[in-house]
Amino acid sequence: MDDPNCVFCQIVAGRLPADILLQDQDLTVFRDHRPVASVHILVVPNKHIGSLNNLEPSDNDLIVKLINTARDVAHKVGIHKSGYRIVINTGPNAGQSVFHLHVHLLGGERLSFPMKFL
Ligand code: AMP
Numbered sequence: 538m539d540d541p542n543c544v545f546c547q548i549v550a551g552r553l554p555a556d557i558l559l560q561d562q563d564l565t566v567f568r569d570h571r572p573v574a575s576v577h578i579l580v581v582p583n584k585h586i587g588s589l590n591n592l593e594p595s596d597n598d599l600i601v602k603l604i605n606t607a608r609d610v611a612h613k614v615g616i617h618k619s620g621y622r623i624v625i626n627t628g629p630n631a632g633q634s635v636f637h638l639h640v641h642l643l644g645g646e647r648l649s650f651p652m653k654f655l
Contacts, residue, residue: 539584539585540585540637543585543635543636543637544635544637545565545579545581545585545635545637545639546585546637548565548567548581549565549581549583555567555568555570556568556570558578558610558613559606559610560583562583563582563583563599563602564580564581564582564583564599564602564603564606565580565581565583566578566579566580566581566606566610567579567581569641573643573652574643574644574645574646574648575644575645575646576614576616576621576642576643576644576645577641577642577643578607578610578614578641578642579639579640579641579642580603580606580607580610580639580640580642581603581637581638581639581640582596582599582603582637582638585637586637586638587636587637587638588627588628588633588636588638589625589627589638590627590628591638592638603638603640604623604640607623607640607642610642611642611644614645616644616645619644619645620644620648621642621643621644622641622642622643622644622648622652623640623641623642623643624640624641624643624652625638625639625640625641626641
């Protein structure tokens with residue numbers, strides 16, 4: 538289920554340190570180590586899925602849970618009223634750098650659009 542060469546699989550498995558906010562049987566939530574906004578949190582599935590392009594129909598519940606969790610975490614860290622953005626970079630033109638599906642949760646300040654260097 539996990540890919541030994543994948544940095545997010547290593548975080549999920551506890552082999553690489555991260556600032557983990559939440560973990561359950563399906564997903565792990567941790568702070569991005571190079572934040573591009575005051576709040577920059579990643580929500581990742583525990584199982585290795587390379588990107589949105591690799592989602593299977595059986596992952597439908599999982600993707601809904603990732604998004605619902607991003608919303609719940611926004612609430613927990615107190616940015617639900619000021620506003621936030623969720624981003625899923627997919628492939629080279631979007632600048633995806635870690636090929637393990639993840640949802641960026643960004644907020645805590647006014648966000649520019651588009652964010653070129655995320
Ligand atoms: P993306 O460019 O959409 O693939 O986003 C990957 C994100 O993962 C970037 O914002 C990185 O800063 C972040 N990242 C990479 N390695 C780590 C790590 N070990 N701990 C926390 N965040 C990471």
